[in-house]
Amino acid sequence: MTSVQKLSLQEVKDLALSVLRHAGFGEAHAGAIAEMLYACQLDDCQSHGLFRLFMCVQTMQSGDVDGQAQPDLHISEKAVVRADARGGMSLLAFEKALPVLIEKTRHHGIAALAINKCYHFSALWPEVERLSAAGLAAMAMVPSHAWVAPAGGTRGSLGTNPLAFSWPRAGKDPFTFDFATSGFARGEIELYKRAGKPLPPGVAIDKSGNPTTDPEAALEGAMLTFGGYKGSALSIMIELLAGPLIDDLTSLESMAHASKAGSAPYHGEIILAFDPAVFSAGRVAENDARAERLFADILDQGARLPSQRRFAARARNQQRGYVEIPVALYNDLCALMA
Numbered sequence: 235m236t237s238v239q240k241l242s243l244q245e246v247k248d249l250a251l252s253v254l255r256h257a258g259f260g261e262a263h264a265g266a267i268a269e270m271l272y273a274c275q276l277d278d279c280q281s282h283g284l285f286r287l288f289m290c291v292q293t294m295q296s297g298d299v300d301g302q303a304q305p306d307l308h309i310s311e312k313a314v315v316r317a318d319a320r321g322g323m324s325l326l327a328f329e330k331a332l333p334v335l336i337e338k339t340r341h342h343g344i345a346a347l348a349i350n351k352c353y354h355f356s357a358l359w360p361e362v363e364r365l366s367a368a369g370l371a372a373m374a375m376v377p378s379h380a381w382v383a384p385a386g387g388t389r390g391s392l393g394t395n396p397l398a399f400s401w402p403r404a405g406k407d408p409f410t411f412d413f414a415t416s417g418f419a420r421g422e423i424e425l426y427k428r429a430g431k432p433l434p435p436g437v438a439i440d441k442s443g444n445p446t447t448d449p450e451a452a453l454e455g456a457m458l459t460f461g462g463y464k465g466s467a468l469s470i471m472i473e474l475l476a477g478p479l480i481d482d483l484t485s486l487e488s489m490a491h492a493s494k495a496g497s498a499p500y501h502g503e504i505i506l507a508f509d510p511a512v513f514s515a516g517r518v519a520e521n522d523a524r525a526e527r528l529f530a531d532i533l534d535q536g537a538r539l540p541s542q543r544r545f546a547a548r549a550r551n552q553q554r555g556y557v558e559i560p561v562a563l564y565n566d567l568c569a570l571m572a
């Protein structure tokens with residue numbers, strides 16, 4: 235059995251901030267990154283919680299990311315807001331652009347935020363949930379590095395390319411999903427490797443193109459998309475919408491840009507937001523009630539909604555005031571400050 239380290243919620247924040255400052259991130263970036271890692275750890279999202287500090291530190295050590303970069307906003311009368319992260323991590327650019335995206339969405343009914351020239355390591359659900367908390371529906375997409383083979387292919391062309399969506403629900407947690415379009419996120423395979431566990435079949439192929447359940451062989455070979463050609467097509471769509479459409483890099487180009495393995499991918503991100511008040515023909519309450527009937531019908535069958543596990547983990551961790559991570563992970567994170 236894995237021995238676990240209990241960390242109070244404050245200790246989670248403090249550990250993240252200390253590691254990031256020690257690595258060389260300035261206060262604004264360290265704060266934004268630590269908030270993201272805290273949100274993920276609080277919800278037991280292990281692959282994108284404190285574990286992601288390794289990727290942040292590696293990206294700084296490679297000399298790629300600018301830990302002091304001040305994002306630039308480009309705002310016009312159009313419904314598209316652009317945020318140039320100027321070689322920093324994406325999160326500060328998101329924070330700066332969020333109020334403008336919300337205001338544009340309320341004005342036009344639909345609006346988009348394109349974040350450019352950013353290093354990206356994070357989960358997307360915290361971002362789409364900032365928009366659903368403002369009463370808007372939202373989706374977000376990013377490429378990553380070309381680790382994933384297209385359906386029928388044998389080598390990485392696509393990123394793990396997550397897609398996230400959030401729908402506001404009055405008085406309730408939003409309906410949110412957020413998943414990699416690869417069968418497993420890269421971070422999940424790395425966690426299997428750390429735990430010495432085999433992968434389930436169908437997640438990856440080795441360097442010779444043979445199916446593998448060995449995490450090490452999977453990391454050296456290629457990952458597979460979920461749902462065969464369907465996941466593959468979705469992943470290509472994400473490459474296009476969060477790449478060439480917004481004048482930024484694909485996962486292949488991000489991989490070529492990276493100076494060292496282990497660094498965060500470098501590319502863009504697209505976030506789309508929709509205002510029900512503009513779309514719902516003046517019948518927001520009636521249409522919300524229809525959405526609720528759909529959710530009730532799903533739950534009535536014993537199925538669960540995406541993010542239910544996460545919301546339950548948040549409530550439990552908040553109530554008890556601590557989270558648990560493997561002791562080995564805790565020790566390795568502390569060693570980042572040695």
Ligand code: NDP
Nearest residue numbers: 356357358378394396411412413414419540541542543544
């Ligand atoms: P998971 O497979 O863990 O979960 C995907 C989604 O499906 C979650 O919303 C989850 O909800 C939901 N879900 C899981 N099981 C069920 C079920 N039985 N019924 C209904 N819903 C279910 O996600 P991934 O491992 O693919 O991705 C993890 C994170 O990695 C994401 O947050 C993603 O943004 C991030 N990521 C980031 C990348 C980047 O480049 N920045 C690249 C790839 C991934 P719940 O959480 O409640 O279980």
Ligand code: PYC
Nearest residue numbers: 355378394419420421
């Ligand atoms: O888990 O696939 C992943 C990932 C890539 C970049 C950040 N997370």
